[in-house]
Amino acid sequence: MAHGKVAGGGDLRGKLPREVRDAVVIRFAGDSGDGMQFTGSQFTQETAMVGNDLATFPDYPAEIRAPAGTTFGVSAFQIHFGVTDISTVGDELDVLVAMNPAALKVNLNDLRIGGTVIVDSGSFTKRNLQKAGFDNNPLEDDSMAPYQVIPLDIGKMTLEAVKDFELSSKEALRSRNMWTLGLTLWMYDRDRQVTINWLRSKFKQRPEIAAANIAALNAGHAFGETAEMPNYAVGYSIVESDIRPGEYRTATGTQTMAWGLLAGAQAAGLKIMFGSYPITPASPLLHALAGLKEFGVITFQAEDEIAAVCSAIGASFAGSLGVTSSSGPGIALKTEALGLAVATELPLVVINSQRAGPSTGMPTKTEQSDLFQAVYGRNGDTPLPVLAAATSTDCFEVAVEAVRIAIKYMTPVMVLTDAYLANAAEPWRIPDIEHLNRYPVRFRSDPEGFQPFLRDTDTLARPWAIPGTPGLEHRIGGIERDSQTGHISYDPENHEQMTRMRAAKIHGIAADTPTQELALGDDSGDLVVVGWGSTFGPIRQAVKRARDEGRAVSHVHLRYLNPLPRNLGDLLGAFTRVLVPEMNNGQLATILRSSFLLPAISLPKISGKPFKVREVAEGIRSALES
Amino acid sequence: MAHGKVAGGGDLRGKLPREVRDAVVIRFAGDSGDGMQFTGSQFTQETAMVGNDLATFPDYPAEIRAPAGTTFGVSAFQIHFGVTDISTVGDELDVLVAMNPAALKVNLNDLRIGGTVIVDSGSFTKRNLQKAGFDNNPLEDDSMAPYQVIPLDIGKMTLEAVKDFELSSKEALRSRNMWTLGLTLWMYDRDRQVTINWLRSKFKQRPEIAAANIAALNAGHAFGETAEMPNYAVGYSIVESDIRPGEYRTATGTQTMAWGLLAGAQAAGLKIMFGSYPITPASPLLHALAGLKEFGVITFQAEDEIAAVCSAIGASFAGSLGVTSSSGPGIALKTEALGLAVATELPLVVINSQRAGPSTGMPTKTEQSDLFQAVYGRNGDTPLPVLAAATSTDCFEVAVEAVRIAIKYMTPVMVLTDAYLANAAEPWRIPDIEHLNRYPVRFRSDPEGFQPFLRDTDTLARPWAIPGTPGLEHRIGGIERDSQTGHISYDPENHEQMTRMRAAKIHGIAADTPTQELALGDDSGDLVVVGWGSTFGPIRQAVKRARDEGRAVSHVHLRYLNPLPRNLGDLLGAFTRVLVPEMNNGQLATILRSSFLLPAISLPKISGKPFKVREVAEGIRSALES
Amino acid sequence: MTATTTVENLAPKDFASDQEVRWCPGCGDYAVLKAVQRTLAELGVKKENTVFVSGIGCSSRFPYYLSTYGFHTIHGRAPAVATGVKLANPELDVWVVTGDGDGLSIGGNHTLHALRRNVDLQILLFNNEIYGLTKGQYSPTSRRGTRSPSTPHGSIELPVTPASFALGAGARFVARSVDAQQAHLCDTLKRAHEHKGASFVEIYQNCVVFNDRTFSRFTDKDTAADNQLLVEHGKPLLFGRDRKRGLSMRSGCLEIEVVTVGENGVTEADVLVHDETNRNLAGLLASLDTPEFPVALGVLYCDAAASYDAEIHAQVEAARSKTDKPSLNALLRRGQTWTVAG
Amino acid sequence: MTATTTVENLAPKDFASDQEVRWCPGCGDYAVLKAVQRTLAELGVKKENTVFVSGIGCSSRFPYYLSTYGFHTIHGRAPAVATGVKLANPELDVWVVTGDGDGLSIGGNHTLHALRRNVDLQILLFNNEIYGLTKGQYSPTSRRGTRSPSTPHGSIELPVTPASFALGAGARFVARSVDAQQAHLCDTLKRAHEHKGASFVEIYQNCVVFNDRTFSRFTDKDTAADNQLLVEHGKPLLFGRDRKRGLSMRSGCLEIEVVTVGENGVTEADVLVHDETNRNLAGLLASLDTPEFPVALGVLYCDAAASYDAEIHAQVEAARSKTDKPSLNALLRRGQTWTVAG
Numbered sequence A, B: 001m002a003h004g005k006v007a008g009g010g011d012l013r014g015k016l017p018r019e020v021r022d023a024v025v026i027r028f029a030g031d032s033g034d035g036m037q038f039t040g041s042q043f044t045q046e047t048a049m050v051g052n053d054l055a056t057f058p059d060y061p062a063e064i065r066a067p068a069g070t071t072f073g074v075s076a077f078q079i080h081f082g083v084t085d086i087s088t089v090g091d092e093l094d095v096l097v098a099m100n101p102a103a104l105k106v107n108l109n110d111l112r113i114g115g116t117v118i119v120d121s122g123s124f125t126k127r128n129l130q131k132a133g134f135d136n137n138p139l140e141d142d143s144m145a146p147y148q149v150i151p152l153d154i155g156k157m158t159l160e161a162v163k164d165f166e167l168s169s170k171e172a173l174r175s176r177n178m179w180t181l182g183l184t185l186w187m188y189d190r191d192r193q194v195t196i197n198w199l200r201s202k203f204k205q206r207p208e209i210a211a212a213n214i215a216a217l218n219a220g221h222a223f224g225e226t227a228e229m230p231n232y233a234v235g236y237s238i239v240e241s242d243i244r245p246g247e248y249r250t251a252t253g254t255q256t257m258a259w260g261l262l263a264g265a266q267a268a269g270l271k272i273m274f275g276s277y278p279i280t281p282a283s284p285l286l287h288a289l290a291g292l293k294e295f296g297v298i299t300f301q302a303e304d305e306i307a308a309v310c311s312a313i314g315a316s317f318a319g320s321l322g323v324t325s326s327s328g329p330g331i332a333l334k335t336e337a338l339g340l341a342v343a344t345e346l347p348l349v350v351i352n353s354q355r356a357g358p359s360t361g362m363p364t365k366t367e368q369s370d371l372f373q374a375v376y377g378r379n380g381d382t383p384l385p386v387l388a389a390a391t392s393t394d395c396f397e398v399a400v401e402a403v404r405i406a407i408k409y410m411t412p413v414m415v416l417t418d419a420y421l422a423n424a425a426e427p428w429r430i431p432d433i434e435h436l437n438r439y440p441v442r443f444r445s446d447p448e449g450f451q452p453f454l455r456d457t458d459t460l461a462r463p464w465a466i467p468g469t470p471g472l473e474h475r476i477g478g479i480e481r482d483s484q485t486g487h488i489s490y491d492p493e494n495h496e497q498m499t500r501m502r503a504a505k506i507h508g509i510a511a512d513t514p515t516q517e518l519a520l521g522d523d524s525g526d527l528v529v530v531g532w533g534s535t536f537g538p539i540r541q542a543v544k545r546a547r548d549e550g551r552a553v554s555h556v557h558l559r560y561l562n563p564l565p566r567n568l569g570d571l572l573g574a575f576t577r578v579l580v581p582e583m584n585n586g587q588l589a590t591i592l593r594s595s596f597l598l599p600a601i602s603l604p605k606i607s608g609k610p611f612k613v614r615e616v617a618e619g620i621r622s623a624l625e626s
Numbered sequence C, D: 001m002t003a004t005t006t007v008e009n010l011a012p013k014d015f016a017s018d019q020e021v022r023w024c025p026g027c028g029d030y031a032v033l034k035a036v037q038r039t040l041a042e043l044g045v046k047k048e049n050t051v052f053v054s055g056i057g058c059s060s061r062f063p064y065y066l067s068t069y070g071f072h073t074i075h076g077r078a079p080a081v082a083t084g085v086k087l088a089n090p091e092l093d094v095w096v097v098t099g100d101g102d103g104l105s106i107g108g109n110h111t112l113h114a115l116r117r118n119v120d121l122q123i124l125l126f127n128n129e130i131y132g133l134t135k136g137q138y139s140p141t142s143r144r145g146t147r148s149p150s151t152p153h154g155s156i157e158l159p160v161t162p163a164s165f166a167l168g169a170g171a172r173f174v175a176r177s178v179d180a181q182q183a184h185l186c187d188t189l190k191r192a193h194e195h196k197g198a199s200f201v202e203i204y205q206n207c208v209v210f211n212d213r214t215f216s217r218f219t220d221k222d223t224a225a226d227n228q229l230l231v232e233h234g235k236p237l238l239f240g241r242d243r244k245r246g247l248s249m250r251s252g253c254l255e256i257e258v259v260t261v262g263e264n265g266v267t268e269a270d271v272l273v274h275d276e277t278n279r280n281l282a283g284l285l286a287s288l289d290t291p292e293f294p295v296a297l298g299v300l301y302c303d304a305a306a307s308y309d310a311e312i313h314a315q316v317e318a319a320r321s322k323t324d325k326p327s328l329n330a331l332l333r334r335g336q337t338w339t340v341a342g
């Protein structure tokens, strides 16, 4: 065996000098019951506090609680952190923490050759090896030769660390993850205070549990300090980053989306009525908003997605900001009602947390395959604006913008996010709400000359006149409406005019949104890589690499997918080639082709996983050669 | 006044020689209660029997029974008939029959200058004029000067004709339409026998009613024979057409669709299980199939469209041909379940009788605006074949083809028809079912090597193994399936492969469908007009006109909208310009642009009415000038 | 034009919109429209605070004919839209108009959940036992054997009884009336309006075109007295031309029978007294039908509970009252933050 | 490999598929799976003729673990898919597995209509009063006040009682059992299987992760005897450790009370006898709950009527028997045709 073995004890003393690294990718993997998500989040917190940039990727099993020890029960949390511009979760792992054989089995492939793997050797029992589908113990043959393996009997050391607290051994072993966290925090020279505080407040009722966890955490840390770790298991330092001053926090896309909706509603002076129905990975937004009652947010868990969107439409009719959210199958169910919202021209924000399809697909896996549905998926000529968020924290701005457009143009707006963004966390420079633009809604109140479908000549929006307003009583509905009175009209010219108006109104939004800018690179060249949504990071890094290699490659990242930015055709036209990496089978590429008659090259990835930088880089290389 | 008045009596004797015409457009219009649909159908029958080519266009109010005499209660039936190639309903009317003031008001605009209008002058009472919104009686001022008006007191003459049958005057007046039919049949030298037979059998239980109707019919005819009609109200003859020998009938798109589904199912050796939910204009297909129980057709009126499509999917799983049908809003509701059918790769035929959208739109009006929804409107990468019928009788062949594709490729197939085709009738050379191709389904029965998702290497279809077959027990579902076993699989590579396979399977159908041929014209030129669906007639006639004027214009009409015919790009590429007339806001044009990067010009019509030949002709003219 | 409407002056006709009514001549919907307009006037509601939400169907055209706020939504979804309206603004007086197809076929689930949740809506279900607007297909309430375009050989399904369904769903107010019985209908609507929470009113409505006279067995002048049981809380369940027939319990077996007061020693004391808070009794009454029994009309069940909209706003208020002035800026900074110095 | 399976030999384990079962350790679904496998074996059904159709939810993973035909469809739609399966081939034995969210929230309407139509399906509703698969949101059967991720302040809705809902929908077979009560569950499933038409079986199922012990008030060893009423047709409604407590009618008022035989002069004759064909009684039994009453388990209602699938096929057969051999060629030529000579 190429690597030394480290017994689970304290016989490796001494402290090595720390190596300095730009960035590191570490993944915590274990059984669903091993608390890996919590370990990862705490590591993230402590890392964020140091001022590093970072990106996280939680990946948990579809099953609620899969049988312990199985490969499909493995839960993982990956974090990529470093000096600056960490916009991806990292292609390959530098360090893998595997709490059991199954976790090793499932994740080892992602470790770079020469990478470090910390395993809880105590869990490599015959039964666990069998459950994971190992014929031999990989710690005992040479299958791990390409990696730097640190086997530690973490269970044993944890039991040792918490033995004073008189817990059952089952309870005591629950702290294994804290021991591991302690060790990894030591490896990267991170503090433990956030975690300690958190444990204290979480287990206020059971102080002995808090104390045991803290003891395990400290023990893991101390093990690093004192153990003579093999020289490939050095501690690392990440240089502090030179980042924009301000107050920061980490936040997931779900959090920023919830806050962005609230910020948008406050800017408009509206209450939110959020109608939704649970579905992975959209439910966390419902949960987040349900916790904001003190802001007057009403959340309504409807009987299904149809009722959810309909309740939001009803709320908008009554003068709230109607918001609904779901994922693919649920968005599909909202199709008919979205047509009603378009027809009645009511504001509505629809958040789609995309997941892998078709049909139920892979509910916990990410994908961007609902773009067609968002842009085209309704009966009739039924256009609506579509926006996409590029990063977890970008969700905030996109949500605010969606609210603005919905209200100003009296239209449903679809916001595309995805399973990855919903769950992934990154540092966020917290905005000052007082400085956000306000766009207070003025409900129509003057009956003089009021017609429910008389449009604003500028925006082409109809007035928002809400029940409770004397003198403005009127009726709306899904049957074609007279272009002024809103009464039912079967008049052919009226229908023609209304169809054109609906199209013109949405089309016109492009005049009110920013012109598209380059995310990276020059404004002409051999290739422009066009992305949207959560592929931002990998595309950015791949374009950077290509530029570093001297290629004339630029990056354009779209927030506005319908209508497309007014200068986009010209912008893209300045490049010889257009490459469109997407986590779908070529949907934006199709839209760009029809919009600009450009021979956009599709670079699809449809595995339910985010792009690796390498994959985009290869796509760039072969596009340049094509 | 420019025209002579004809009192409602018999003072106009003599018989004029008949003028000969190529084609005539006549519209019967009256109150919903006046039986205009029946009058029109009977006129159609009698005309068809003579061997004329024809096209019909029933247009009835949205209200079930709108208040008598109102403009929105007007019901009309138009028929265009002539020697050959009558592929449209006619741009303008040669003759308008108006049974009341409202019918005159609503329809007069469509009458060509110099056209003939027959009005029931007895109905032009003060009250009726008022209800129709006339300030003055148009029969008494000069507003009708551009037309040839024949006012007849049809009510009075009908009462006179049926006075022997001792009916209440209300009942007696019900025969007004038969009197009118008699007169118009005389005008075009048509027989009355079909109608007489029909009346006899319909009113078997009430022979006095049958007799009264027949008497009225004969009286109207006799009035033509004997009355001295003004010379602009001559009788016409239509030369007998030189058409392909065979047995003919008239049929609506609804009828031929029902028969086509049955023929397809028989060719495959399957029973039909049709799950549907009533909706205009799709319900008649449910009604038609509900009447075919002797063929083993099962029709199931579900509680909604979701249950309808799901029941059809369940039936296909169990070995029937699952079929479902609806219109825009109902198809929207089926979105999620269509994803399930794509994912589980079960055969399914979905008929969409398109109507004007968005949302409820104009339920009785025709449109082609569900193309985007058909091709793109699902979550995930979820391709399915889309076919469209060009004429009422083309529905037969398209239905057969849809069944073939659904079964051979184990896929849902969407068939697009529309409100116009569903209701319009044309003559049909009845095929001999014995000569149709058969493609008997072979359900998998051999357990040896059976894997539910192991594909046929040629078609990429999976085997159809149905419950009841010993040894093939298996489970399917909407979660991503292993590419062999069909078990749940979250494996990234498997998902990537399955997504590509699903796309490749549908794409591959293009190799199994005919290459696209020209409907008219040369295979290169200045302009190709590309149509799909029920615009066939107007495009054909407009292209004909352009060619008659010496323009290098051709017509391509698509049956296959997804995948597009394999040679289509080349075919269109041979023309300088591509014009796409559609009854929507440019949906096929968008698809052609993205598929072939051709600068297709859109010619939208979104008024809920079929194109006029003139409108397409103008579009051709301006495209040629562009 | 002044923006205030003075409530006192509104007459039934003031609740009519300027749109021409477009039902078939003779349709029962006209009578319901009249009753609703009269009820609104008599209740003295404000037009601007009143919202009618409907689905799709002949009956669902209703909102267009009222001068209040109105929303003609999509097929089957009116209870869901109305729920949103009420949650956004609980001050509004929200009525739902639906049909037997709209509210029990495609929309059955929303009806179920609006009732169960007890959202403060008046849900008026116009039951004509047919699909009117789509030209006469049978509906979930159509009698078994109904011949219709989609069931040319007669329907084979067992119909659902709307009131039984509503009770099974957990409705807290269930009533029935008849289109043409104006006084009874108005009284019933007023009771529904008064009830806080979801009130379900089934209105037997005649479709002259596709299902004429389906209810004549108990609504015709000459059959009504003997075949209608007009229930009133606290009053004995008597009916019949001379109000001598009544409902009585078969002893011990949870079944009901019709008895005649004055015959076989039966006295009024043997007749059940209507208790509109008794759910079991309501269930029994809902299931009665001719010829064996009369059809029960009126408020079959009424037992108020907290309404969903009130409760949800109470939760919001409770949360608000806990913080002084909730600040979004503070929310964004809740939990761990760090500062990068400039 | 031979294609025939010999029915006699199938043991419960033969009904297990080769897929690893993936519920949380301790989940009540395991017990139900075991009971179903045992029931199928004891019924001697053929694997190839048996179809399990489910929606989405933890419970809906069920079909994957059986060696029969199975279809894991989409959320809430299993009854509709199953209806199609049964209509296409009435020879198949079709079971529906659904959850309280799947079958009563999003899928409530399909459950309603499958029951009303009386399609010959066994509908097993696994009621754990929570959304398991989506991680613990409250469901339409959750107790009021349930704190869940979507109701952090407690739910405010009144839950629906599945059996009452089913009865209101017009179901002809309504039963209840408990995951862990294997013998009772198997017996109940057999009764459901035997019943022609839609049978609705609510199974109280424990979700250890998100709603542990919700049913312990009547399923725990020490509470069961006093809080379960195991109903049996023709037998008195007695319960309690010594089977001395029973249900009795309060006279005249359609309400039920618990009496103790041997106390206050109460005899067994005062105790109601279960009549599973009495819908009113079933309604009453369905609504009972602790602490005042025991929870009724077993076949609450069973009164067969013609099933939808049988009737529809009878109509088809009747139509077929009228024509000798129906010819499509003849159909196309029905009505007016004309011939153009060659």
Ligand SMILES: Cc1ncc(C[n+]2csc(CCOP(=O)(O)OP(=O)(O)O)c2C)c(N)n1
Residues within 6 Å of the ligand: B277, B278, B279, B280, B305, B329, B330, B333, B360, C056, C057, C058, C059, C060, C074, C075, C098, C099, C100, C101, C102, C103, C126, C128, C130, C131, C132, C133, C134, C139
């Ligand atoms: C999604 C959808 N499906 C179907 C329809 C067609 N549709 C309109 S109304 C109706 C049924 C109406 O019946 P009911 O609710 O009883 O109302 P009624 O016309 O009898 O008053 C149907 C099926 C529709 N508009 N939308």
Ligand SMILES: Cc1ncc(C[n+]2csc(CCOP(=O)(O)OP(=O)(O)O)c2C)c(N)n1
Residues within 6 Å of the ligand: A277, A278, A279, A280, A305, A329, A330, A333, A360, D056, D057, D058, D059, D060, D074, D075, D098, D099, D100, D101, D102, D103, D126, D128, D130, D131, D132, D133, D134, D139
């Ligand atoms: C259209 C759609 N909406 C929502 C979901 C998400 N979802 C899956 S299962 C479920 C609820 C499960 O609850 P229940 O039916 O009670 O089953 P359990 O997991 O408790 O057995 C939900 C909301 C989905 N898969 N599809």
Ligand code: SF4
Residues within 6 Å of the ligand: B064, B065, C022, C023, C024, C026, C027, C028, C029, C058, C059, C128, C132, C133, C206, C207, C208, C209, C210
């Ligand atoms: S079809 Fe029936 S319900 Fe509809 S308007 Fe006419 S009479 Fe009324």
Ligand code: SF4
Residues within 6 Å of the ligand: A064, A065, D022, D023, D024, D026, D027, D028, D029, D058, D059, D128, D132, D133, D206, D207, D208, D209, D210
């Ligand atoms: S979440 Fe609950 S219902 Fe789902 S498998 Fe786990 S214990 Fe069972």
Ligand SMILES: [Mg+2]
Residues within 6 Å of the ligand: C057, C099, C100, C101, C126, C127, C128, C129, C130, C131, C132, C139
């Ligand atoms: Mg109805």
Ligand SMILES: [Mg+2]
Residues within 6 Å of the ligand: D057, D099, D100, D101, D126, D127, D128, D129, D130, D131, D132, D139
């Ligand atoms: Mg559940």
